[in-house]
Amino acid sequence: MGIRKIISTGNGKIRFWIIFLWFSYVTHGQMRYSIPEEMVKGSVIGNIAADLGIDVKRLKSGRARIVAGDSSRYVELNTDKGILVVNERIDRETLCKKTNLCSFNVEIILENPIQLIETTIEITDVNDHAPKFPNEEINFEISESALTGARFMLDSAYDPDVGINTIQSYSLKPTDNFALKQESRPDGTIYIEMILQSLVDREKQEDLILTVTAVDGGHPPMSGVMKINVKVLDVNDNAPVFTKKLYRATVLENSIKGTLVTTVSASDLDKGVNGEVTYSFRHMTETDRGVFEIDEKSGDIFVRGSIDFEKDKRYELNVEARDHGAFTDSCAVIIDITDVNDNIPIITLTSFTNPVSEDASLGTSIAVINVKDLDSGESGQVNCFIAEDSPFIIKWSTRNYFTVQTVKVLNREIDSEYNVTITATDEGSPPQSSSKTLHIRVSDVNDNAPAFEQQSYDIRLLENNTPGVSIFTVKANDADCCQNARVSYLLEDSEVNGVPASYLVSVNAESGVIHAVHSFDYEKLREFQVKVRAQDAGSPPLSGNATVRIIIQDQNDNAPQILYPVQTGGSLVAEMVPRSADVGYLVTKVVAVDVDSGQNAWLSYKLQKATDRALFEVGSQNGEIRTIRPVSDKDAMKQRLTVIVEDNGQPSRSATVNVNVMVADSFPEVLSEFSDNTNDKDYNDNLTFYLVLALTVVSFLFILSLVVIISVKIYRWRQSRIFYQSNLPVIPYYPTLYSDAGGTGTLHNMHNYEVYMTADSRKSDCKFVRPNSQNILIVDPKSAETMECLGNEKSMFDERELVS
Numbered sequence: 001m002g003i004r005k006i007i008s009t010g011n012g013k014i015r016f017w018i019i020f021l022w023f024s025y026v027t028h029g030q031m032r033y034s035i036p037e038e039m040v041k042g043s044v045i046g047n048i049a050a051d052l053g054i055d056v057k058r059l060k061s062g063r064a065r066i067v068a069g070d071s072s073r074y075v076e077l078n079t080d081k082g083i084l085v086v087n088e089r090i091d092r093e094t095l096c097k098k099t100n101l102c103s104f105n106v107e108i109i110l111e112n113p114i115q116l117i118e119t120t121i122e123i124t125d126v127n128d129h130a131p132k133f134p135n136e137e138i139n140f141e142i143s144e145s146a147l148t149g150a151r152f153m154l155d156s157a158y159d160p161d162v163g164i165n166t167i168q169s170y171s172l173k174p175t176d177n178f179a180l181k182q183e184s185r186p187d188g189t190i191y192i193e194m195i196l197q198s199l200v201d202r203e204k205q206e207d208l209i210l211t212v213t214a215v216d217g218g219h220p221p222m223s224g225v226m227k228i229n230v231k232v233l234d235v236n237d238n239a240p241v242f243t244k245k246l247y248r249a250t251v252l253e254n255s256i257k258g259t260l261v262t263t264v265s266a267s268d269l270d271k272g273v274n275g276e277v278t279y280s281f282r283h284m285t286e287t288d289r290g291v292f293e294i295d296e297k298s299g300d301i302f303v304r305g306s307i308d309f310e311k312d313k314r315y316e317l318n319v320e321a322r323d324h325g326a327f328t329d330s331c332a333v334i335i336d337i338t339d340v341n342d343n344i345p346i347i348t349l350t351s352f353t354n355p356v357s358e359d360a361s362l363g364t365s366i367a368v369i370n371v372k373d374l375d376s377g378e379s380g381q382v383n384c385f386i387a388e389d390s391p392f393i394i395k396w397s398t399r400n401y402f403t404v405q406t407v408k409v410l411n412r413e414i415d416s417e418y419n420v421t422i423t424a425t426d427e428g429s430p431p432q433s434s435s436k437t438l439h440i441r442v443s444d445v446n447d448n449a450p451a452f453e454q455q456s457y458d459i460r461l462l463e464n465n466t467p468g469v470s471i472f473t474v475k476a477n478d479a480d481c482c483q484n485a486r487v488s489y490l491l492e493d494s495e496v497n498g499v500p501a502s503y504l505v506s507v508n509a510e511s512g513v514i515h516a517v518h519s520f521d522y523e524k525l526r527e528f529q530v531k532v533r534a535q536d537a538g539s540p541p542l543s544g545n546a547t548v549r550i551i552i553q554d555q556n557d558n559a560p561q562i563l564y565p566v567q568t569g570g571s572l573v574a575e576m577v578p579r580s581a582d583v584g585y586l587v588t589k590v591v592a593v594d595v596d597s598g599q600n601a602w603l604s605y606k607l608q609k610a611t612d613r614a615l616f617e618v619g620s621q622n623g624e625i626r627t628i629r630p631v632s633d634k635d636a637m638k639q640r641l642t643v644i645v646e647d648n649g650q651p652s653r654s655a656t657v658n659v660n661v662m663v664a665d666s667f668p669e670v671l672s673e674f675s676d677n678t679n680d681k682d683y684n685d686n687l688t689f690y691l692v693l694a695l696t697v698v699s700f701l702f703i704l705s706l707v708v709i710i711s712v713k714i715y716r717w718r719q720s721r722i723f724y725q726s727n728l729p730v731i732p733y734y735p736t737l738y739s740d741a742g743g744t745g746t747l748h749n750m751h752n753y754e755v756y757m758t759a760d761s762r763k764s765d766c767k768f769v770r771p772n773s774q775n776i777l778i779v780d781p782k783s784a785e786t787m788e789c790l791g792n793e794k795s796m797f798d799e800r801e802l803v804s
């Protein structure tokens with residue numbers, strides 16, 4: 001499609017191109033437009049979006065842009081309107097010289113996905129140049145002996161326009177002696193020469209003035225004029241003649257100065273001075289000037305300047321041979337330039353995503369690069385590669401475009417950045433290569449949970465601590481970075497003996513410091529466990545757990561407790577020792593416990609005061625009170641001992657007990673002693689009442705104990721029968737383990753002072769059994785009577801029978 005507009009003025013018609021667009025085809029991402037040269041900046045070349053059927057939004061989202069092209073500076077892509085416009089005035093003659101078909105290519109790239117649009121823009125010629133001769137006036141000399149048909153080569157006019165706009169014809173005036181002949185050379189150029197059609201006579205006219213006019217085919221046509229001054233000479237009547245009208249030669253690009261290209265040769269039939277021929281170039285363009293030189297004597301053509309295949313692939317030279325008689329001949333020399341691999345590949349980064357997420361899937365495109373080699377053939381074929389140990393790979397995409405993609409899983413915690421070197425190598429001989437390094441950073445994702453330094457911690461804490469005291473600091477590390485590595489600490493919901501863990505301890509969310517909420521008592525709580533969770537600030541957050549076991553350590557904060565002899569408020573308990581007792585006679589045993597543990601519960605016994613220190617002693621470890629000498633009649637009947645019990649803590653704690661001992665052989669003797677000392681009959685009556693009441697209570701408890709024991713035995717028997725009749729495994733019953741509070745086991749078999757305690761000594765059940773063969777006197781100070789409590793092996797206090 002083409003549009004041509006003609007505007008006329010009052011004096012004549014001025015014709016020019018206003019808009020000329022030609023849409024050729026769109027196939028496989030290729031576009032072709034045709035525009036005239038000399039269009040002003042901003043002129044529309046074509047609507048890329050409409051011609052390709054692409055939405056303008058796609059051009060914006062795909063970051064459409066011109067990325068490559070030999071003359072890409074001449075055009076600009078307007079992504080807002082989807083049109084291609086002129087960015088710089090285009091001079092077809094500067095761009096393509098005398099080439100008939102003038103065009104250049106640009107490449108438009110879109111991303112996401114990558115789409116390459118190759119656009120060819122053809123520049124059509126405008127008749128903006130008039131033909132021009134190299135010289136506005138030339139001088140010729142002609143021998144009067146010249147025969148008709150003699151030829152005189154003229155310099156052709158030069159018109160940089162092409163096609164119909166270039167030179168179409170020449171005319172010569174006057175034509176009395178000479179006629180103008182036009183000849184088209186193989187390169188399409190018109191060469192002119194004058195032919196003598198009638199003899200000249202110097203004697204009639206020595207100087208002839210001719211005018212040659214060159215006219216092009218433009219609308220309106222333009223012309224150029226050259227004046228020819230002809231001087232008629234005498235004698236020389238032969239012109240030089242080239243052996244060939246067209247010479248061809250090849251030369252390597254980058255050939256050094258002085259390299260011989262070819263040799264032209266012309267012969268002249270004249271002899272002597274008239275037969276000497278000189279050679280010279282005729283009508284060289286500015287770009288060709290200075291590249292080659294010719295020896296005017298020999299006709300050798302040498303390299304004079306720099307030859308670059310990427311700039312000019314062929315040179316066309318005109319050589320003139322002239323003798324001394326002004327006769328000339330001309331020939332054409334076509335020099336083809338051979339390409340050598342002298343250009344390295346050029347790597348251009350057109351798109352780059354940086355940083356890349358460490359969770360990027362395999363095959364994710366990181367960068368798009370364009371690799372171009374100005375050489376041709378195999379020397380222009382380029383291959384790209386990346387080191388094999390890299391997690392990235394480079395793949396060919398389209399034309400000269402390559403994409404850098406991930407080929408391995410990225411892990412920022414192992415490698416947070418990469419220097420990826422892309423090497424491009426052509427297939428020339430020897431090959432040329434270049435490289436470009438991409439610095440790729442890996443961004444973090446929250447793929448690592450916080451990890452404690454230990455999975456479990458054992459912390460020891462003294463009881464009676466101050467509430468709020470710092471117990472321990474837990475530390476968790478997160479291999480991620482930034483916000484994903486910010487760790488906070490939480491206390492997991494759990495219970496300790498039915499109490500929430502948060503009631504016992506707390507943890508600082510930032511520092512991980514664990515604080516005691518309350519003061520702990522070893523006798524109530526020995527140890528407990530809590531779970532601490534470390535959670536990062538990622539999205540979604542990840543967490544890790546650790547178990548903290550807090551072990552409460554005992555302090556000596558409890559004094560010993562006296563279990564036996566029992567200190568009653570109203571009655572006086574006394575141990576009776578016969579006067580026949582020998583050395584070592586066991587009077588009684590002081591039994592005490594300490595609810596503390598360890599060395600804080602190790603007890604020692606000492607006799608603090610005694611009526612007769614020479615009669616009794618106390619075992620330091622077992623608390624046994626024994627005689628240290630035989631009892632005599634002189635010893636007082638009433639003996640009072642004060643025993644102190646101390647633990648082994650620092651500082652130690654103690655308790656004291658008073659032990660009353662009656663030295664007598666019989667109860668009547670004791671009773672008479674008490675009868676002599678009281679006169680209050682009411683007091684004795686009250687004592688009798690309390691003794692009867694005590695016997696009644698003891699009898700009731702005895703009967704109740706028998707019923708309970710029989711019931712328990714029947715229940716256990718029935719349970720055992722059920723177990724034996726079922727297929728379930730029988731779990732044996734083991735009674736609770738008890739320990740001797742004294743810990744020495746030094747009592748004789750005939751004395752059973754045993755204390756049974758559970759693991760929690762404050763909940764222990766204590767049983768006391770007197771010596772089997774001894775008596776205990778319970779004396780009420782308000783009564784004159786004493787009740788004797790007899791004990792034997794079959795009594796209700798038999799410990800072994802109760803246990804069984």
